[in-house]
Amino acid sequence: MNRLTKIYKRLLKKHGHQGWWPLINKGGYHPRDYNLPVSDNDRFEIAIGAILTQNTNWNNVKKALINLNNNSLLNAEQLLECDEERVKKCIKPAGYYNQKTKYLKNFTRFYTQLKNPPTRSELLNIKGIGKETADSILLYAYKQPSFVIDAYTKRIFKKIGVLKGDESYEKIKELFENNLPKDYKLYQEYHALIVEEGKIQD
DNA sequence: TTCCAGGCAATAC
DNA sequence: GTATTGCATGGA
Secondary structure (H helix, E strand, O other): OOHHHHHHHHHHHHHOOOOOOOEHHHOEOOOOOOOOOOOHHHHHHHHHHHHHOOOOOHHHHHHHHHHHHHOOOOOHHHHHHOOHHHHHHHHHHHOOHHHHHHHHHHHHHHHHOOOOOOOHHHHHOOOOOOHHHHHHHHHHHOOOOOOOOOHHHHHHHHHOOOOOOOOOHHHHHHHHHHHOOOOHHHHHHHHHHHHHHHHOOO
C-alpha cells in the first residue's frame, strides 16, 4: 500500500466519514452516502457553495445559502434574472459579496446552457472559477474523480515531508491522482478529511 | 483588538 | 511561470 493510501486510512480512522458536500435541504452533511447529489438543483447548490466558500468559513457560506434559498435563488433561472443588489444582500455573510455576485452570475449563465457535465477547462474559462473551485464542482457536483488541492493539503503534506512546499497546484494534483485509484468516492472523502485535519492543526 | 477561513483575478516582473 | 495585492464577513 502506498503512502498516500496509508495516510488516507489513518485520517479516516481518526475523523470518520465526513459526508461532503453538505446540502442545506438534505440535513447538511451525509456521511457514507455517496449518491448525492441526485437532482439538478442539488448540483447547482453545490456549485454555488463552492464559489461562495472561496477563502471563507463554511459557517458564513451557510448563512448566505440559506438567504438565497429563502429568496428562491438556489435556482439557476431565478438567480440569473435576479438583480445584483438583491443577490449581494443575500450573500453578504460570505464576504467578497461584490465580486462573488458577479462570479455566481457568470457561472449560472454557463450552467443554464449546459447539456452535459462540464469539462475542467470549460469551468476554468469562467471568471471567478479557479482550479480549486473547478475541481470541487467536478468532484462533488458531478462525481468526477478530480482531486481537489487546497491550502490545507499543501500545509499538511509539507509538514509530514511528502511535499517540499514549492510544487504547483497541478503538480500536487497529479501526485494524488497518480497514486490513488480513480474513485470519486475516495477523492471526496480524502479531501474532506484533509480539511478536517487541517482545521485542528496548530 | 487582531487574525483568518474549504481562492480568485489583475498586475507586475 | 511565479510573486504580490485587493477583496469582506463573522467568529475566535
